[in-house]
Amino acid sequence: MSPQAFDVDRIRADFPILAQQIRNKPLVYLDNAATSQKPSSVISAEQLYYEQFNSNVHRAAHALADRATIAFEGARERVRVFLNANSTQEIIWVKGATEGINLVAQSWGRENLKPGDVILVSMLEHHANIVPWQQVALQTGATVQPVLVTPEGDIDLDDYRSKLTTKVRLVAVSHVSNALGTINPVADMIRLAHDVGAKVLVDGAQATPHLMVDVQALDCDFYVFSSHKVFGPTGIGALYGKQALLEAMPPWQTGGEMIERVSFDGTTFNQLPFKFEAGTPAIAQAVGLTAALDYLGLMDRQAAEAHEQALLARATEVSRDIPGLQLVGTARNKVSVLSFNIDGIHSNDIGTLLDQQGIAIRSGHHCTQPLMSHFGITGTARASFAFYNTMAEVDALFSGLQKIVKIYG
Structure with missing residues (x-):
């Protein structure tokens, strides 16, 4: 069987968990580095x-x-x-x-x-x-x-x-x-x-x-x-x-x-x-x-990686619009992970307030305490993208962060 063309909408239909709502909001799952979701074929x-x-x-x-x-x-x-x-x-x-x-x-x-x-x-x-x-x-x-x-x-x-x-x-x-x-x-x-x-x-x-x-x-x-x-x-x-x-x-x-x-x-x-x-x-x-x-x-892995890189590029670009946001980890060669902190807001608070909007990210030291100590921080907020994530979900993340910044402002 030949590899299937990359189509994020079709691929999302293979992952039943992504169709649910969290706190009356569509689930935006951006914690893929912690664990990935499973297609129906695996289940x-x-x-x-x-x-x-x-x-x-x-x-x-x-x-x-x-x-x-x-x-x-x-x-x-x-x-x-x-x-x-x-x-x-x-x-x-x-x-x-x-x-x-x-x-x-x-x-x-x-x-x-x-x-x-x-x-x-x-x-x-x-x-x-x-x-x-x-x-x-x-x-x-x-x-x-x-x-x-x-x-x-x-x-x-x-x-x-x-x-x-x-x-x-x-x-x-x-x-x-x-x-x-x-x-x-x-x-x-x-x-x-x-x-x-x-x-x-x-x-x-x-x-x-x-x-x-x-x-x-x-x-x-x-x-x-x-x-x-x-x-x-x-x-x-x-x-x-x-x-x-x-x-x-x-x-x-x-x-x-x-x-x-x-x-x-x-x-x-x-x-x-x-x-x-x-x-x-x-x-x-x-x-x-x-x-x-x-x-x-069965997936075009190169197309999937290109899609993930496009998500990361979009997230990196719009992160500049969040007052006080600093990216942690800006290597030129990286996968679709965005770690960041926002002045005056603890990373755990960011994670909790995003969860209230149906957005799942990871916060804390990510089991890398020596690395965090090296950077002089206690942790970060981390959004990690998979091939089933969409540009709309990237935008939802930063819309949620704008709301959080206003709360603390």
């Missing part, structure tokens, strides 16, 4: 699983288990294609990007890091890509060093190069900043890290909803993403790792499925990818994720 796919082939996978000999296993492993193949991994053995199911990062930290990190080693972490990172490295540093004697950002919200590549020594064993960096929308130059950062022998983990949670990702072209060692950010169900995500690295890593969690043989004399572990997948997995969610990735696969 139906999960329902169909429960109605027709609900069963545990891999370990039974009956028809429902066969159907569930085929769908579940088909989902793994769908993720492999989505990321352009070399093999399904490189795709590990996790609860989301956070669990994927913790898996790498506690398996690869504890096995490979030692006192004197350095973990470089960009200052743009979500706490989920900071705290796991701090914890493994405490366990191994390694140290975590931040990579600075520019006033515009770009990674300071000069600072990065200066800190890339042979002591650096791992670089942890987001493909896209959740707080600012900055698209980081991860391909260049990976190349430079590999030049000094370091491995690189890329947090792709905010990239996959907007960008086409090719892990082989990037040459990253690890890549993580979350289903719920990419129009799929909550509770599932994937870790990509280069096969040779994953084979050398010890299991993180243990239990059923990830074993080959258990006795009181010892245990041997299953092959990849099952070695890292203890217990009953999120089967229904994997089925839903397949539907989400299929949905994206």
Whole structure:
């Protein structure tokens, strides 16, 4: 089937939640960086699983288990294609990007890091890509060093190069900043890290909803993403790792499925990818994720990205009309995220007052407290746009902000 042309009105009809009203106002959902909405096909796919082939996978000999296993492993193949991994053995199911990062930290990190080693972490990172490295540093004697950002919200590549020594064993960096929308130059950062022998983990949670990702072209060692950010169900995500690295890593969690043989004399572990997948997995969610990735696969992704960029350009332009509004994060290369503050108005108040007008945004530190401290602020208001948002919704946001400014004026 050929990709469908981009038509925002038609696409909005695929997302039933967008048709509702909030506080007697049409819902304007601009909190997509926190979680995305789901098309009907995703909702139906999960329902169909429960109605027709609900069963545990891999370990039974009956028809429902066969159907569930085929769908579940088909989902793994769908993720492999989505990321352009070399093999399904490189795709590990996790609860989301956070669990994927913790898996790498506690398996690869504890096995490979030692006192004197350095973990470089960009200052743009979500706490989920900071705290796991701090914890493994405490366990191994390694140290975590931040990579600075520019006033515009770009990674300071000069600072990065200066800190890339042979002591650096791992670089942890987001493909896209959740707080600012900055698209980081991860391909260049990976190349430079590999030049000094370091491995690189890329947090792709905010990239996959907007960008086409090719892990082989990037040459990253690890890549993580979350289903719920990419129009799929909550509770599932994937870790990509280069096969040779994953084979050398010890299991993180243990239990059923990830074993080959258990006795009181010892245990041997299953092959990849099952070695890292203890217990009953999120089967229904994997089925839903397949539907989400299929949905994206039928879309003209370049046209969708162009539409999102047009929304961001419009929002950036009309933000100048709001007295006292300052944008936070003005990188030239960014996805459709607009973070801002308004003089004399707390970001949480902005979020609350917009909600009274049916407009959903995010406010606070966005789980990026080191970044906010670097900018000398406690948080921002953040509007994040997806391909199903419209120019009319951008205008509704700024009409709402004008009303708020008048209240405080």
